[in-house]
Amino acid sequence: MALRFDVITLFPEAFTSVLESSIIGRARREARIDVVLTNLRSFASDKRGTVDDKPFGGGPGMVLIPEPMFRAVEHVKGLDPRPAPVVLLTPQGERLTQTGVRRLVGRARLILVCGHYEGFDERIRTLADLELSVGDYVLTGGELPALVVIDAVTRLLPGALGAEDGAREESFSVAEGLLEYPQYTRPRDFRGMAVPEVLLSGDHAAIAKWRAGQAEARTRQRRSDLLNGRQQAAGNREHEKD
Numbered sequence: 001m002a003l004r005f006d007v008i009t010l011f012p013e014a015f016t017s018v019l020e021s022s023i024i025g026r027a028r029r030e031a032r033i034d035v036v037l038t039n040l041r042s043f044a045s046d047k048r049g050t051v052d053d054k055p056f057g058g059g060p061g062m063v064l065i066p067e068p069m070f071r072a073v074e075h076v077k078g079l080d081p082r083p084a085p086v087v088l089l090t091p092q093g094e095r096l097t098q099t100g101v102r103r104l105v106g107r108a109r110l111i112l113v114c115g116h117y118e119g120f121d122e123r124i125r126t127l128a129d130l131e132l133s134v135g136d137y138v139l140t141g142g143e144l145p146a147l148v149v150i151d152a153v154t155r156l157l158p159g160a161l162g163a164e165d166g167a168r169e170e171s172f173s174v175a176e177g178l179l180e181y182p183q184y185t186r187p188r189d190f191r192g193m194a195v196p197e198v199l200l201s202g203d204h205a206a207i208a209k210w211r212a213g214q215a216e217a218r219t220r221q222r223r224s225d226l227l228n229g230r231q232q233a234a235g236n237r238e239h240e241k242d
C-alpha cells in the first residue's frame, strides 16, 4: 500500500509542480506514494475564511489561530484509518537528518502541517507528534520544508529511483556521514580539466580506494563535523559489543 502524505497548508498550489515532476511524480503515478493536499482555509469557522489574528500582547504580524488547524487535523486523521503521526514543520523543530528520514520511511502515513505568516498560536503545537526543521533559516512558510520531507522520504521507497536503486551505493554518502567522492563523465578532457587517471584504469580496487580517500579528504575539508559524528557512531558500536 502506498505511503500516504497528507499536507495541511494555506497554499496547496505551491505543491503541484514539484509533486508532478521527476521522481516524485513517477512515484505518485506508480502509486508508491499518495499525496493529499488539504487547504487550511476550508476549515475556517467564519465565511470570511479567517485563519489568523493579531498576537495577544502585541507585536508585528499575524498568527495562525488554533480552531481551523485543530479542525483540519481532526478531519485529515479521519480520511484514513491508519495511524498517522502529525509532523509540524517549524524552525524550532528537531533538525531533519538522513537518519530521521529513514525513520519516517517506515510509517504508513504522515500528516505534514505547514506553518505560515509570522507563526502560529502555541496551542497548535499540542497537535504535533514531531516538530521538524530543515535548517536554521526562516522561510515564508512550511511548504518548502514539507516538500523536502516528501522528497527525502520518497526516494528511499523501494523502486522509487528505478531499476538501479538497490545498486546505488550509499556507503560514501551523507547517509553514512561522508560527503560523496567526485564523479566524472565524458569527455576525458574538458577545457584542459582532465579526468583523474585512476578512473580510466579499469582497476576496480584502485578506483574504490581512490574514491574512499577522496570522500574522506573532502569531508575533512568541508564538513569535519560529519567526521566527528562518525567517530562517535563507531565508538558507540564498539561499546555495544561488550
Ligand code: 4FL
Residues within 6 Å of the ligand: 089, 090, 091, 115, 116, 132, 133, 134, 135, 136, 137, 138, 139, 140, 141, 142, 145
Ligand atoms: C520550517 C524553516 C522548517 C525551516 C517559516 C515557517 C521553517 C519555516 N524548517 N520558516 N516555517
